[in-house]
Amino acid sequence: MPKLEVFFDYACPYCYRGHKNLMELLPDFPEIEALWRPCEAHPRPDWYGTHSDLCIQGMFFAMDQKTDLLSYHERMYDLIHNQHVNVENISVLVANTADLLEIGAFREALVSENYRQIQQEANVYAFNQNSVRVVPAYRMDGRRLDSVEDIGVTKAQLRAFLNIAR
Numbered sequence: 001m002p003k004l005e006v007f008f009d010y011a012c013p014y015c016y017r018g019h020k021n022l023m024e025l026l027p028d029f030p031e032i033e034a035l036w037r038p039c040e041a042h043p044r045p046d047w048y049g050t051h052s053d054l055c056i057q058g059m060f061f062a063m064d065q066k067t068d069l070l071s072y073h074e075r076m077y078d079l080i081h082n083q084h085v086n087v088e089n090i091s092v093l094v095a096n097t098a099d100l101l102e103i104g105a106f107r108e109a110l111v112s113e114n115y116r117q118i119q120q121e122a123n124v125y126a127f128n129q130n131s132v133r134v135v136p137a138y139r140m141d142g143r144r145l146d147s148v149e150d151i152g153v154t155k156a157q158l159r160a161f162l163n164i165a166r
Contacts, residue, residue, distance in 0.1 A: 002032045002165040007126045007137040009041040010076040010087075011050040014152030018136035019077060021155040023070070029162050032140070036069060038119075039126035041135050050080055055087050056122065057115035058097065058106065067100055075100060140165065 006022065008015040026034065038056040042048040055076045062072045079085040079096055087093050094107045109115060126132040130139060136153060138145040138161055145161040147153050 002140055003035050004032050004162070004165075005035045005037050005130070005139040007037045007039055007130065007132045007135050007139070009039060009052050009135050010055045010073075011052040011080055012041050012135050013081060014147055014150075015136045016077045016081050018147075018153055018158070019073060021153075021158050025155070025159055025162060029165065032162060032165050036073070037122065037126055037130075039123050039132065039135065040119075043123055051088050052076075052080075053116075053119055054090065054093055054110055055080075056119045057110060057113075058093065058101070060115040060118050061106060061109045062101060065101060065105070071100060072097075 008019065010016075022034070026032065036059070038052075038059055040052055040056065042051070044051055044053065058076070059069070059072060062069060075097060076087070079087055079093075085092055085096055087096075090107060090110045094101075094103050094110070097103070097106060126135075126137075130137070132146070134147040134149045136147055138153070138158070140161070141164065143161070143164055145153060145157060
């Protein structure tokens with residue numbers, strides 16, 4: 001089964017659009033397994049809009065809790081891009097995921113920074129080991145599809161890239 005690595009940042013509007021496109025396309029490619037590779041387009045201390053580090057740590061917590069990741073992704077994108085919620089505030093983030101995650105355990109995981117190291121390792125994996133420069137970025141079977149800065153990847157480009165697996 002081909003594995004599609006999806007490098008993304010919840011705070012990135014091009015990743016949000018790319019996620020929507022991918023969700024529309026994946027049903028046509030049941031042979032492809034998506035592997036979610038979150039990374040920060042602008043890690044701290046860089047200041048360029050919303051930091052997504054807590055959202056990414058939350059994704060790893062959600063994975064450990066066997067939470068539906070697609071629901072988690074949708075929630076993070078919605079909170080940031082549609083509701084404009086302050087996801088850099090732990091209390092706000094926890095309150096807005098109460099129907100997805102056990103809030104006490106989620107709060108504790110974020111406050112204690114249990115997932116901080118894995119979140120930072122995800123950045124290293126994306127940027128240093130996979131040469132991601134702009135997100136979203138896609139990797140599959142040694143091939144790569146990279147975004148153009150401030151443009152992203154079109155749905156047609158993504159479809160053509162997924163067709164490689166066939």
